[in-house]
Amino acid sequence: MSANDTPMMAQYKNIKSQHQDEILFFRLGDFYEMFFTDAEIASRELEITLTSREGGQNMRIPMCGVPYHAAENYIARLINKGFKVAICEQVEDPKQTKGIVRREVIKVITPGTVLSETLLPDQSNNYLTVIAERGTTLCLAAADISTGECLWVGYEGINRLPALCDQLYRLMPAELVIAGEIANDGELKAFINSRLANCAVSNFKEFDAEAITGLPGRHFAAEELPDCQCAQLSLGILLFYLHQTLKNDLSHLNRLTHLNFADSLVLDTSTLRNLEVTRNMRDGGKKETLLGVLDYTSTAMGGRLLKNWLEYPLMHAGRIMERQDAIAELLDQPAERQLVKTALSAVYDFERILTRVEVGTANARDLIALKDSLAVIPALQNSLANFRTALLTQLGTALTDHSSIVRLIDAAITETPPISLRDGGLIKENYHAELDELRSIARDSREWIQSLEARERERTGIKSLKIGYNKVFGYYLEVTHSNSSAVPVNYVRKQTLANAERYITPELKDFETKVLGAQEKIVSLEYVLFSEIRDSIKSDIRQIQQTARQIALLDTLVSLSEAAERYNYARPQIRTNGAILIKDGRHPVVERLLQRELFVPNDTLLDHHENEVMVITGPNMAGKSTYMRQVALLVLMAQTGSFIPAREAVISPVDRIFTRVGASDDLSTGQSTFMVEMNEVAQILKYATAKSLIVLDEIGRGTSTFDGMSIARAVIEYINERIKAKTLFATHYHELTELADYGRNIKNYSVAVKERGRDVVFLRRIVPGGADKSYGIHVAQLAGLPKKLIDRASRILAELEQNHPPAVRQPQVEQTAATLSSSLFESALAADLLAIDVLSITPLEALNILYRLQTEARKESGQL
Incomplete structure (x- = not known):
């Protein structure tokens, strides 16, 4: 900072000094502004105009900005390019503040902590991962903050790094934090560059280990916590990082999973890529993959779980057969399966909505989506009551309908609310008495305006007189210049236009104060009421998360049964x-x-x-x-x-x-x-x-x-x-x-x-x-190589074979040919033979059929 800085610039520099790794979106009125290097980066990456402003002592500083109401799209573009963004808001009302408005960073958005729907892949998790190493132990902790999922896994011995890299490929994290020093970090960096090219990587080298390792106990049950100190450290750093960025208590992170590969089939990076299980090798997408074939899920939650099942297949025969039983019963009851699928099609991604509720960013449309999702649960319970297999029966029992939340949202929130929470129109009539009274005043104001306009026209004789409103001048009476001579003396000129004059009166000004006060109170009260409703849902987040997991499981089973029916799959x-x-x-x-x-x-x-x-x-x-x-x-x-x-x-x-x-x-x-x-x-x-x-x-x-x-x-x-x-x-x-x-x-x-x-x-x-x-030459011919080249290659091959006879012994070749002939005959002609009704055909028809079959057999054996 400099003594020549303006107060605002001094405030900016102080906040920026605490967020040097992020692009700082600094709120100034209706814009987020960026300065100095941040401005130059944002201008280049977002393709917006780089300007400058006075910075004190006649010095101009680089500057650019974006409107606050459109900031999400700009932030999304920066995050997708691997940048981090710190959001600095005005935390005081400028109207009630003398001097500079106090500002604070309310959250930091990174690739691994995004919550916006526009930034999150629907059917894939968005993981933030932390890696820590202590001695011969290498640990990974990961969280998808958008869904509340959290996991850890540890690796021992000299082969720990390749095993961890395989796990990173399965998770495909959006962001990776490396805690301290990692042995063979060159190998890790090479893997990240080749297989995780879009992953944002940062280092976390200085930390209070004792304070950090205490964080997991605040989020997870004691029986879920790892004994391993390295795992505790990686989990602690993960939680510390999330708290620092999201500035929230994150109570929805309440369930910890330990990945135990003794329970699952292990697929390394090469296998996942070569088999194209969930990502194709062409562009990394789902198209033309096993996941793409099997995915008939109706919900984003089910889509993510199906992907997880394919990347972590089971080892235990009993659990495999439990899933098979459920799929088989869904196949046997197509009508009930269709009812379930129809109900699931109305379910939104409320697992992620719950996270936005927790961190206070859920809007009214999110709550309507949550209500609509939970409202289908009774129908799902009714359908599941008709199934008898263990997994489906357990699902029916585990589902909770959350009817109290459905009733609350239904009674309070309008069916088609606006996106913004600051413009009103969120709360239904008859939900809150004071709000209804304020709305009554606002509605009566329209009638009062119409009445005043009619009275003033009659009193002045100006038939074109009209009353209008804008945010700058408030309410006004507008009179054309041709009628200015008829304007009463109590009219006070407010604004001159090209064709008219605008006036105010004491009566109109008193009305404006009353009405605008009521409108401001309506918007403010609606926001308070909405916040109360949103906060009341927080107490049930853990139970609703469990419901989300059950719905994802049901959706995945239905998807696999749907694929089995469509493609004629058999139960192994x-x-x-x-x-x-x-x-x-x-x-x-x-x-x-x-x-x-x-x-x-x-x-x-x-x-x-x-x-x-x-x-x-x-x-x-x-x-x-x-x-x-x-x-x-x-x-x-x-x-x-x-x-x-x-x-x-x-x-x-x-x-x-x-x-x-x-x-x-x-x-x-x-x-x-x-x-x-x-x-x-x-x-x-x-x-x-x-x-x-x-x-x-x-x-x-x-x-x-x-x-x-x-x-x-x-x-x-x-x-x-x-x-x-x-x-x-x-x-x-x-x-x-x-x-x-x-x-x-x-x-x-x-x-x-x-x-x-x-x-x-x-x-x-x-x-x-x-x-x-x-048959390499034949393949070359099929590929379209020139005929002269093919002929020359055939002659060279004949010479080579004459000088170097094949090692395969002739009896084996003859045996193979005989087996081949038999196999081909059976595969090509068996269906024709089985279709003949020997007892009903005429002798002539029999001779024709025999001749045709003999001709086909000769073709198969190469005699024709």
């Missing part, structure tokens, strides 16, 4: 014998994308006996990767409790799903495609267990043929001999099919291909036996 049997058996399984996402062709289903058998490792060979573009992802997704869906796209299935829960699929480099860390691949394989081999499911696609592609083949073979042998996990392994190295001769639990499979001369057709069928060709 859940077993604990380690086997995965799928009959006619389909990829849940790909089958939805096909428009002109049917998805070809395939079987899967994996166990710990003779079918532990599937080595899958076949050409590019034939469907190997789709098939392997399909198996992983069906297992994941089954452990979510969902029905799956298959004719029938038996699924034993797995503890982790690992995928190494696709080729990608990591330019930020200087890693080649091959290095990224080897790192991912190393992580899989480090963490996989006999209860895991591993999906490996084309290991060893990024190096020489012999190097790649050697690594691929060693990986299979290591998994087979040491880990013994159920494994799907796709490869172009046909030599690896020999492994089936040495390991009794390794089986060869390939993708069926039909050849017609130089043309090939990919049949998308996974059949027993290894492939003897890669």
Whole structure:
């Protein structure tokens, strides 16, 4: 500060010194103003005009501003760009203050603490996360302030950082606070840059550990609090940060969840990305993901819970089957399910409305939405009374109707209130006697004005005389210049216009004082009454939050049953014998994308006996990767409790799903495609267990043929001999099919291909036996490479094959071909054979049918 500063600028600098990391929105009248560097940043980022103002001693300072009533949109744009915004309001009435008005920062808005609907994703959480490390313990605490959810998880040992990074990817936080020093922070920063590009990151290095660790006990029950000091620290810093930004007691943060991965199927970052479970790899959106296929939720709360279920599938068979039972009963009672869905469609995101109630930012429309949401609960209770499965029965019992709150809001708040709380029009008639009396005065004023206007016209003889009002001059009588000679002497000129004069009279001025006083009192009293109603709801927030969780659970179950009915999903049997058996399984996402062709289903058998490792060979573009992802997704869906796209299935829960699929480099860390691949394989081999499911696609592609083949073979042998996990392994190295001769639990499979001369057709069928060709040249031909190039490649291939005959032995090829022929015949012609009514057709019809079937069989075998 400088001695030359104006009083206002001195006040600004004092407040800004306490908020150096935020852009300060400084309230001046009807505008939020920004100065100095804040103004330059805001002007650039918001594309608004940068001006200047007098700052004392003839010095001008940079300045820009936005209207207070439109500030939310500007704040949203800054938050989306990763900035923090401090809101500084006038906390005194300027009319009743001598000198400069006192101002204070009432809240700080950061990416992880936003509450505005325009800034929050409807069906995703908006997490603020804090990371702290003590010794060999690394802890993460996270809260979604908009919903009241709060969780923590701790990691031990040398592999704690990769595990924490996987959790960060699941949470996808909007903001991350790093408390103190973190070992291997370079690795953490690289992960954030590559996978959490939109996350705002800050450091929190100086804090009073003793004071901070006492905060969790003020919010959560003693039995929920962690024993770990590192976890207590991360939770304490999280709560301290939230209190400092929101300036509120945050009583809606009252339930703490400990993430225990012994209860859930673990999906690491690579698996979530490769399988596109909740976010696609193209733009991070929901479209063309498993979540996009299954999401028929009616509420934002249900949408968030469904996403959570898919990212944290269950391990416990009993809990999986409990969900399955509920979905099955909803399928069996479509009429009741539709009644439930109709009721849910009227439910707003009142989980987030409750947060706005708690922090005092909920408006009248929020309360109407809360009332409408709670009003459907009796209908839900009536429908749930008709179900008998445990989960649905428990839901019906747990739902509370909150009828007293519904009646209060219904009696008090108008059905279509304005957004602003300061303009009146919030409270219904007959709710409050004093308010009704003031309104009566305001209504009578209109009649009085009309009466006075009529009397003055008659008294003066000026037929065009009229009474008007504006905020600057109040009430006035307006007379055109042509009638100015008839103006009485008691009229006092107030304003001259181009075509008229405006006047006041003592009588009109007395009336104005009375009426405007009543209008101001109406607006003030309505705000007080509304605040009382909003505050009265606070005492029930914990119970209403529980209701919100129950509605989200019901909505999620209804969504999964809706998807099961629409897409003909089957209920998988859940077993604990380690086997995965799928009959006619389909990829849940790909089958939805096909428009002109049917998805070809395939079987899967994996166990710990003779079918532990599937080595899958076949050409590019034939469907190997789709098939392997399909198996992983069906297992994941089954452990979510969902029905799956298959004719029938038996699924034993797995503890982790690992995928190494696709080729990608990591330019930020200087890693080649091959290095990224080897790192991912190393992580899989480090963490996989006999209860895991591993999906490996084309290991060893990024190096020489012999190097790649050697690594691929060693990986299979290591998994087979040491880990013994159920494994799907796709490869172009046909030599690896020999492994089936040495390991009794390794089986060869390939993708069926039909050849017609130089043309090939990919049949998308996974059949027993290894492939003897890669068909790479055929794929190049399909891609449109020049014919001369294709011909030259064919000649080179023939020379290479002559000099280096394939390692696959001919008997195996013949056996594969025989199996393939049999499989294709059955799949293509079985339906025709079964449709023939042998006892009713004529001999001639029988000969025609036999001829047609023989022709098709010859085509299938390549003889035509």
